Amino acid sequence: MMKEIEFTLNGTRTRTETQPGERLLDLLRERLGLTGTKEGCGIGSCGACTVILDGKAVNACLVPAQAVDGRELVTIEGIMQNESLHPIQDALIRHHAIQCGFCTPGLVMSAKALLDENPDPSRGEIQRAIAGNLCRCTGYEQVIEAIQDAAKGGKTQC
Amino acid sequence: MLIRDYIRASSLEEASERYAAGGYILFAGGTDLMVKARGKKWYQDKTFLDISGLQELKEIREEENFLCVGAAVTLTELEENREVRERLPLLYEAVRSVGSTQIRNRATLAGNLANACPASDCIPALVTLGAQVEVYGGKGKRVIPAEQIFRECRACLRHSGMHVRTCYYSDPTEKKLILEPGEMICGIRIPFPKPGTGxxxxxxxxxxxxxxxxxxxxxxxxxxxxxxxxxxxxxxxxxxxxxxxxxxxxxxxxxxxxxxxxxxxxxxxxxxxxxxxxxxxxxxxxxxxxxxxxxxxxxxxxxxxx
Structure with a gap:
């Protein structure tokens, strides 16, 4: 049954129609045109579709669209600060932590969820936070360094 | 994803009534169900009944020598709970080893048990600790020792991968647990081990x-x-x-x-x-x-x- 849902999307109250068979990922990409959130595996293994739901990183492929009714969602499109890149995005660029970039939005969201809760994470905590994000070209070292750098205020030049 | 409908339960009683009437699949974190629903047509005549928002199932509380974990408590909530970390370290480690952060943020302990996968990380920990499962249904509430709630599932062990997408059962709860029709897991009670237990x-x-x-x-x-x-x-x-x-x-x-x-x-x-x-x-x-x-x-x- 088509149903209207209302939720906070990147800080803005949003109303939209959804169908029961829609995943949050379909809602974002197909209905709302927010294609920054990627579909990789579709089974919760790769993390390319990571978004932040009520402060927690989740796979948008594993959440029914109708489950976000009344809740607060942040996607990669919602993290710009005053028209400039989020410090995590900036750090990823400076640390050469991107090649094809397909995993990057998911990694950014996982890193953001981590830093929002824990502004000074250990290397191990960063590794755990991004264990659900698969990157097949760059590897993880530069990503970890970038997140460490972003946590420290993003001053390191490489 | 192919399902008939998705609804959020408004109370445990309502959820139980609907579930007993048939045509519903209990849905908490959905980390297994969503994968199955994507690849298979098992749920085109089923409605996902989401119980994850029921406050009465969101509690972690201490009762006598037990930690009682509601069916909608996520693995992350357990991981962040001090009692779990300090007094149930076996469960803490098992919970931390499940999937990724994204998965643990959605998945529930009760769901992991209800899914009854032989490769589950939490089930062996619960069985070792002598946990009990609280079940709500037509005959009221009853408590079943975790070790006795499972049926044998021989098919599961014949394939080596045991990935969600290769699981044979659309509703593992029905196939692999001894629950009566309409009965649902509402919580898990875990006894604290004796002091000094390694x-x-x-x-x-x-x-x-x-x-x-x-x-x-x-x-x-x-x-x-x-x-x-x-x-x-x-x-x-x-x-x-x-x-x-x-x-x-x-x-x-x-x-x-x-x-x-x-x-x-x-x-x-x-x-x-x-x-x-x-x-x-x-x-x-x-x-x-x-x-x-x-x-x-x-x-x-x-x-x-x-």
């Missing part, structure tokens, strides 16, 4: 990160009054068609040491599954090694007498 958890995976367990091991060693190992309890994932707890008690092993008796029992148990288990030769070799490693860590030196 624990061991090990998860063997193919890639050390977020994969399913090839095998896992949960083990506790309970001391007697003098601090000497008295009772070993262990349970393992990826080996048995139904979760079992193997228990060895000092002084009841026909002259064998506690360590020897424990290993012998485990080897006998896995040899029973010879014809059933995919990768049997490998698992038969590795299982005792996993146990020995745990015993090495948990039994003090010179713990060889019977």
């Amino acid at each position: 624990h061991w958890f090990y998860k063997l995976t193919q890639n050390r990160t977020i994969g399913m367990a090839v095998m896992n091991l949960s083990m506790t060693v309970e001391p007697d009054e003098r601090g000497k190992a008295r009772r070993i309890r262990l349970s393992a994932g990826g080996i048995f068609p139904r979760p079992v707890c193997l228990e060895t008690v000092r002084g009841k092993n026909a002259g064998k040491s506690l360590r020897e008796a424990c290993l012998e029992q485990a080897v006998n148990a896995i040899e029973q599954e010879k014809d059933l288990l995919a990768d049997y030769p490998y698992k038969r070799r590795v299982f005792p090694e996993l146990i020995e490693e745990g015993l090495e860590a948990l039994l003090p030196d010179g713990e060889e007498d019977s």
